[in-house]
Amino acid sequence: MKIGILGTRGIPNRYGGFEECAEKLALGLVQKGHKVWVYNSIHHECKEESWKGVQLIHCKDPEDKLGTAGQFLYDLNCINDARKRSFDVILQLGYTSSSVWWWRWPKNAAHLVNMDGLEWKRSKYSKKIQAFLKHAEAWAAHHADMMIADSLAIEKYLKNRYGREARFIPYGADIHLHSDPEVLHSFGVSKESYHLLIARMEPENNIETIIRGCLQSGDSRPVLVVGNTSNSYGSRMKQLFSNEANVCFLGAIYDGPTINALRHDAFMYYHGHSVGGTNPSLLEAMGCRARITAHRNPFNEAVLGHDAFYFSDADEISHIIADAGPKPTQEPWLQANLSKIRTRYNWQDVVEAYESVMLEAVAKKT
Secondary structure (H helix, E strand, O other), X not given: OEEEEEOOXXXXXXXXXXXXXXXXXXXXXXXXXXXXXXXXXXXXXXXXXXXXXXXXXXXXXXXXXXXXXXXXHHHHHHHHHHOOOOOOXXXXXXXXXXXXXXXXXXXXXEEEEEOOOOHHHOOOOOHHHHHXXXXXHHHHHHHOOEEEEOOHHHHHHHHHHHOOOEEEOOOOOOOOOOOOHHHHHHOOOOXXXXXXXXXXXXXXXXXXXXXXHHHHOOOOOOEEEEOOOOOHHHHHHHHHOOOXXXXXXXXXXXXXXXXXXXXXXXXXXXXXXXXXXXXXXXXXXXXXXXXXXXXXXXXXXXXXXXXXXXXXXXXXXXXXXXXXXXXXXXXXXXXXXXXXXXXXXXXXXXXXXHHHHHHHHHHHHO
């Protein structure tokens, strides 16, 4: 098959979950003998025409000048280019700024859309934007040849709302079980001597709640916060906690071994995502044997089950820290989460599931 992957800033991953998904899928599908093209923003640091056998298409991206509106034009540029490529199948990762252009989607290609989470619930958006996102979700649901849901909760939601079946295909993650004292030393910490939070700086990721809970507990361990703070919310968080010596904003870190070493040896890893399906960063933490405290919602509970602590507010985080004990206390949780990565959330199975759905969609299209 000739496969085009749209909807990300590009590969190799330097941004987030959809970029990681695009990278892993593209590499896996190429290894299976398919020809794969991934659309990259011209601002991506990789300027080559190919990467590890994956063809890269660099498209104009005015987001740096126009902000959010630029995302819509970037997606349109990618879609217009795809019309020239004779793809058998196009995988669109997300719909928020692409489904408005559904009438420009190439007619001869089968279209798969990963429906992401409930984007219209994100608190960072105004009421008008939330209303638009509901329309965008409906356009994607009605015009996709197949919908992909990365969580069973999203699959059920799409079925109930649109009366169409979505295919459940989760994200994947790798297992990393190695300590790296040098990495820890570079951040001035040691094994199990710090709390760790990794997230985009957005309100629905509960950054403030988590930090306040850690501080409220009176625990002396520093809180390491990993995420790009250049947006308005990130800047506000840095300012809000600027006088707290125990809160360390490390900025964005894209080096996999560094991030995984921090996850593996944290006293506690916090996952505050409250909107969306199966979050890749949560799976990655599970694959590092991190002890996890997660926001209480159906998406996180569907992945973690009983193998994590859960919080709804800062008070609960404070009590969790006080009662948790040393990390080995929850050894059965750590092993159970590793087992889930091996058997349910591994990239080999994810790639095979996407390949199967793509072949089916192409067959129906022809």
